[in-house]
Amino acid sequence: MSADPRFDELIHAPTRLSLVSLLAATEWADFKFLRDSLEMSDSALSKQLTTLEEAGYVEIRKSFVGKRPRTSAKLSPHGHAAFAAHVAALQEIVARAGLAVLPDQVH
Amino acid sequence: MEIPPIDAEIALAEMRARREQVVETSLTPAWYWPAIGVLMVLFVASVESRIGWVIAIGSILYALGLSAVIIAVVRKARVQVRQDLMGVRGALAIAAFALALVAVGLALGFTLAALSVPFPATLACLPVAAGLVIGGRYLMSYLRRLMLSRPLASSR
Numbered sequence: 506m507s508a509d510p511r512f513d514e515l516i517h518a519p520t521r522l523s524l525v526s527l528l529a530a531t532e533w534a535d536f537k538f539l540r541d542s543l544e545m546s547d548s549a550l551s552k553q554l555t556t557l558e559e560a561g562y563v564e565i566r567k568s569f570v571g572k573r574p575r576t577s578a579k580l581s582p583h584g585h586a587a588f589a590a591h592v593a594a595l596q597e598i599v600a601r602a603g604l605a606v607l608p609d610q611v612h
Numbered sequence: 613m614e615i616p617p618i619d620a621e622i623a624l625a626e627m628r629a630r631r632e633q634v635v636e637t638s639l640t641p642a643w644y645w646p647a648i649g650v651l652m653v654l655f656v657a658s659v660e661s662r663i664g665w666v667i668a669i670g671s672i673l674y675a676l677g678l679s680a681v682i683i684a685v686v687r688k689a690r691v692q693v694r695q696d697l698m699g700v701r702g703a704l705a706i707a708a709f710a711l712a713l714v715a716v717g718l719a720l721g722f723t724l725a726a727l728s729v730p731f732p733a734t735l736a737c738l739p740v741a742a743g744l745v746i747g748g749r750y751l752m753s754y755l756r757r758l759m760l761s762r763p764l765a766s767s768r
Contacts, residue, residue, distance in 0.1 A: 508765065512615075522623055526630035529765055531691050534634075538690035542633055589765035592627065595620040602617030 508589035510597045515560055516587060520545070524553055528563065528580040529588045536576040554578055562587055627764050631697075635759045638693040640685060645748030649741030651677045657734040696766050697759040705758075709751050713743050 516525050523543055528534055540550050557563035562584030566577050580588065651674055658670020717740040724732030
């Protein structure tokens, strides 16, 4: 199944593009993994996650491992659909320009 | 909104790089397979020695060692890779790898026992352990390639 191309400005912002790309490859990701991977502060990452959560793109889960609180995030179905549409839009732009692009279809 | 094609290509490259980061994190570390192989051989050898205290020590070391390995891997797992990246092919590859090693171990063990070779189970475990070390590396390499060959996005 192909997603309809739709450029998503919320996702395309540089930090969020990286964040959503990480989440799109996961079922869920630990907050610390995201923070370390993106080299962001806790507060900066929280802010980006909140923005995505308010848009309905991300679900945040808080749990305890032993006595330690653990926060993880996952892309919601709505977020996955938006990411797929954004990928399709980018690929369309690249293909239209005739640039060499690795074939990567959304299914 | 329209962006320059080169910016679109850079964004796609960033997406691929981030997916690779997730895939690398999700694979078992290089020491995992040798550790499992060594533990397995030590455990089987201790049981096959038929000496009470050797079996006891071997069993305790096996239990502690396996627990330590599993805890280390679980603690490292800070991310769960998207299921459809692994897919049916990935699951089948893992199952085939495990079944092949079990089949080799059992066939060799029973053959050596039938030939009255001493310590047949331990001897049969040696190629299985080697298979874990060598094959585990190839399995991880295969799974890595497989996951990176999947589409960037999955619509759900």
